[in-house]
Amino acid sequence: MAVLTTLPLHGAAARTIKVSTWNLDWLTARPSGDPALPPDLHHRSDAGLRQLALYATRLNADIIGFQEVDSPTLAARLFPPDRYRIVMSDDHVVQRVGLAVAARLTITRHPDLSELDVYPPDAPHHLRTGLDVTIGDGAASLRILIVHLKAGCRNAALADRRPACRTLARQLTVLDDWIAQRQDEGVAFLVMGDFNRNLTPSDPFFRQLETDGPLTLTTAGRASPCWGGTYFIDHIMLGNQARAWLRPDSLRVLTYDAQDPAQAPDLSDHCPVSVGLEMP
Template identity: 50%
Template sequence: MDANAPLAATAPPGIPHRTPADLTTLAAYARHLNADIVGFQEVATPEIAAHIFPPDRYTLYITHDPVLQRTGVALRRGLQVVTHPDLTALNVTGQNAPHPLRSGLDLTVVHGATTLRLLVVHLKTGCWDNPPTEKAHACPLLLQQFLVLQNWISERQKNGEAFVILGDFNRRMTQHDPFFQVLGKAGTLKLATAGFASPCAGGSYFIDHVLVGGAALGWLQPNSLRTMLYTPDEQAVVSDHCPVSVHLQLPD
């Protein structure tokens, strides 16, 4: 990355620098994943994401945040989509902060007569499993973001929408986690990663999650949670996260 490039100052220190060969390797992993919907984080532009998710197979959407690393989604070609305004309320620090927090990417996938509302997130880092009473910098901000998500979920419940929230929550959530319980106040939810350890993180709890609500609770296929690992001798600069997936069976 050019340190003098626009928005370079919004990037955290130590971000990876990938070569075309690294992107080719990541694209091979994406082909192996073979998912219909892929939420992703820390991508600057759709043009860069297109190296991983080629336009002949995927349509790409990305937030409009004025930051270098944004949140997006790749949707398999043929899926109909209704886009919604970015969930900018997740930036609880404000746009003038040195490192503004990211918006959520909000859209609806249309499958025949069935709709699925999606929200892709990348939340504040640093409050991995601390209590909500923690006064350190990260936890109060993360709690504010969870309250924003609670409001978003309440709207989905009020409108009778099937929905999924997916992405990097930067929180080792379980069903008993008080942060997850904040979300549960808005309605019945299923945390697909609850009760499982991540093979990508040395056996610790997941921080990347898939959270399901509304009619989608009945579409989540039991025991479908998967984590795709990179090869042990991988030399390419890939990602510090492994893809986490579930299978939803939408009605025809």
């Protein structure tokens, strides 16, 4: 796979929007010892939050789907209310998903895709739901789903009997149903987030999602330069008309200046992944 460069977008037309997904790695203000947190969790310092905010400014995206954020208040530390509006899932886990949207764009909220939490109601822990919204610019609209799927089955067959793979396979069915509904409706749509899966066009997971119509996997054939290089688990995929909106060669990864893994706890173990879309 080719390693992706980290150049910024240049020459964007007036109706081009930059869309990004960014896992912010346990961004929470809960105190140490909170039963919902891992016992060895590194808490962000104020300096770390300021660093993240600087990278958010450098990212300069119009739509940012984020994961692992505990509250809108914390999200606003990175995406200030004078520029962005923030929408977050309504579930009660620490690692919630959300969306920061440029103020000039409209937001229509749909019910969360709560079915992604495939655990029973009495389970000691729960999975993240999906955030489902429609974004508009006055002339065109885009249905967006933000996801953060089960970890632990990055490359294994979906028939693997390990619990993580069995859980991911159940989430695949839910996601496939959501995509099939959008394909039937004929609306432009986008699914992005942390899939915890090294998706490729030949991966059975991705091929299942394409059952009802073709999708564009924007990360296909690339490797990420984040923290020294890795395969993508953060993805942006496009369906219906949105596939034609993708600016060629616009996939970018914003890496951190300090590429020493020791810096990761105050930043994130994920880098923002972005594409440009030409709205019609």
